[in-house]
Amino acid sequence: MGDLRDWLLRHKFEQYADAFEANDIDLDILPELTEDDLGKLGVSLGNRRRLMKAIAEHASDAGEAAPKPEPASSGEGERRQVTVMFSDLVGSTALSARMDPEDLREVIAVYQKCVASSVQRFGGFVAKYLGDGVLVYFGYPQAHEDDAERAVRAGLELIAAVGALKSSVSLRTRVGIATGLVVVGDLIGAGEAQERGIVGETPNLAARLQGIAEPNMVVIAEGTRRLLGNLFELEDLGAKDLKGIAGPVRAWAALRASTAEGRFEALHATGLTALVGREEELELLLRRWSRAKTGEGQVVLLSGEAGIGKSRLTAALLERLSGEPHTRLRYFCSPQHTDSALYPIISQMERAAGFAHDDTSQGRLHKLDAVLAQTSTSPEEAALFAEMLSLPNDGRYPALALTPVQRRQRTLEALTSQVAGLASQQPLLMIFEDAHWTDPTSLEAFGRTVDRIKTLPVLLIVTFRPEFNPPWVGQSRVTSVTLNRLGEREAEAIIARLVGNKELPADVMAEIVERTDGIPLFVEEMTKAVLEAEGEGEARRTVAAVPSPTLAVPASLHASLMARLDRLGPAKEVAQIGAAIGREFSHALLAAVARKPEAELSATLERLIAAGLLFRQGVPPHATYLFKHALVQDAAYGTLLREPRRALHARIAETLEGQFAEIAENQPELLARHCTEAGQIEKAAGLWGKAGQRSLARSALVEAVAQLTRALDQIVTLTATPALRREEIKLRVALLTPLMHVKGYAAPETKAAVERARLLIEQAEALGEPPEDPLLLFSVLYGFWVANYVAFNGDVARELAAQFLALAEKQGATVSLMMGHRLMGTSLLHTGDVAQGREHLDQAIALYDPAEHRPLAMRFGIDSGMAVLCYRAFALWLLGYPEAAFADADHALKDAREIGQAATLMHALTFTSWTLIHCGNYAAANALLDKLITLADEKGAPLWKALGMMNQGCVMALIGKAAEAVQIITSGITGWRSTGATAWTPFYLSYLARAHAEVGKFDDAWRCIQEAMTAVE
């Protein structure tokens, strides 16, 4: 009784000690006291509550300090299946020779304690210590359906834990695991020395397997392996002869938990509520799967509101298919990553490769290679994937000289060929979860997959909430399925399964059915909240606290969850931290943010997992956790008050930056989100900007628009400083590139954005803050103009030239005006307004000042004076002034030679030769073209080489060398098109037609003419 008195004293309830004593209450029955009992003892209402809380803590402390699972049966002999683990310290004999016996004893004690605590976390039972060996049972005295899995996880975990021990020598372990039928004998001895004897071959096998393990290796028997499915990556060690065991024995090394399908397994391991209803939907999925397997790829669009059971249904399909050979790929979108290009695809690949937080980038590349080797991926594709995963190319892949646009295209292509590669081996099941949160690039990737799988044995299931409209509705081989709410019977069935053999009054059950309105997630959560309530009174209060669904359904979830979290005590805080990180979070990040002792943290997480709120995947410290449902995460997050929430995000941001530099670097948008939530606006703005630029560099244009816009939204809320104004200008100009592509060159949004950027530049200048780069805006516009001119979008080029000129006129600087007239003149000339075009070109020449403007060639690619002369020559020839045309061409060539810049010279050679051809001077033209082609080859400039060849082909056609003309123009046009250019092709096609006709190939000639006419139209 002294113990209880102490306990009461510690909790400041000593006034009740006498009453407890008088009623023969001691520590042992403390956990069984109810609130009513306390009332009878005369404890006041407030103290009753406080006492109940203290008692609950006492109970769980006692449980953790001495987890003594009760035997499932009495001590009688009993046959049962048990998984036995034997772990041994490596080199203890050597240690005993080197160490003082007392020190050695200490080391071994630490080691044993560490093994015991690792094992207990997985529900194992330490049966015996044998010197430095530890014998552990899984499945006795307490059986779990997944004992084999628990044993292997415990083995992997204890190796890591022992390795991390801080002792004077570094410790390594060997683990052997075997599963089999044993006879469990009586209890032998008592107290500390108590031991439960197991008789059979299994313990011996485990010990022998331990003997053949390398240091820090888990070796398992065939019998254990059969129970594991594909939960772990295994290495076949072959057949072994073991002492005391008849015949050779197949042994396996368990390397690590496999992560490819981690989440389903994680779900599986904690046990889902058995599926209720949904027979028809499941039947339909199975039929689509059968059809897909015949090589007719299928898509199922599975929609339904949050918590209705979309994921549960796909899990049911996976369960049904577990017996047949197929490959699974699961992709999970996340509300925190809607702007992160390719997020679900990147994380799928990371899981497939099994990246761990502390892997080096070298190690990650090895893992990636191992995954890609399964589909004989080309080195170029591997390079693209490495880049997609933000891994540095350490020279193992070819260097890729691609523009962002090309890189994006090739990456998307490589992704579809991965799908095709996998599907060529065995049927493929792809699940794209929560597509309402997809980033635009992933959506595009899946769009390609939908097209590509038409003739492949692939079933793609896309799940999403009703607010999302997948673009594939109505296509052939695409089936839409909507999940509706469950009926009352079905809701009752879910409740009944959760209640098991506990009791639930009928009216409470009816209340739950009514208030949750057929949404299984709410049914589950509310039932659990009620079951966890202490006593019927509280159960009824819990039910009554839940608003009826006519209000807002998620509010009912929120209320149930609040109650559950409150009862979890300190676990609530951990749940909140996790929720602030995201639906999914790593153990490493959580631990760094939570700053709690590891043991306490693990116990807390264990409690959240046991309550079914979290799923775990992998083994700590490499584990990741996942909230059971996005709404559960939302609800946990919603319990945070504003100030603690802000502080928490600040802590997460700080931790990411300080300890997870790689995440901070590769996912600036993630860090930006935390800084935004932490109210660190300026920092957030910088990070959103960085994220936007990063997306731009990967040509993820829609994401870039979103991120840059967020950066700008943040900046405008701040008090302007010169630095911020400069930053804003940069961001506004950066935003133009994706806007032009996403919205269109002449879209009102784009025009407004250009105008906005110009205004800001002007305002900054008025404030005496000349921008770092006065031509910033103009060079962006110029880039667009060139692209559209070469790809020949005549109207767009004119529109852009007009914008450029208008801005230049407002700004009034000679440089931009000269450029503006050049662009306008060139655009008009090419769209048929030759005379008007010439006027602009005249003005450009008048404004051109060689001393001031020649250096601009570095900036705009070629010298503008030369370019204007080339085009004016063309205009003059068209207008009927061959002499003047000739003079301009000559002048241009002379200037270009003087300037000496290769691009300028190639431009001049191209257009001068053109004028010469038109004027009939073929020999001179040909000489220039020879020079052009040589120079282009030398400089690696396919565009100019193609122009040289096409021009040379024209000369050939004109001087009667038709066969040569056909050949050279054809390959010239191919080269030209491969650069994305289309301008002037009809013109060259006309020469090609002429050459074809000359050698009598009239069909080919007609084909060219038709092609040219179509292009012109």
Ligand SMILES: Nc1ncnc2c1ncn2[C@@H]1O[C@H](COP(=O)(O)OP(=O)(O)O)[C@@H](O)[C@H]1O
């Ligand atoms: N038909 C069902 N039978 C039993 N439990 C279900 C059923 N449908 C859903 N659940 C449970 O409800 C919860 C929410 O379901 P989930 O599939 O995650 O919803 P969704 O993916 O549609 O948002 C899960 O815990 C799941 O196990």
Ligand SMILES: [Mg+2]
């Ligand atoms: Mg879901």
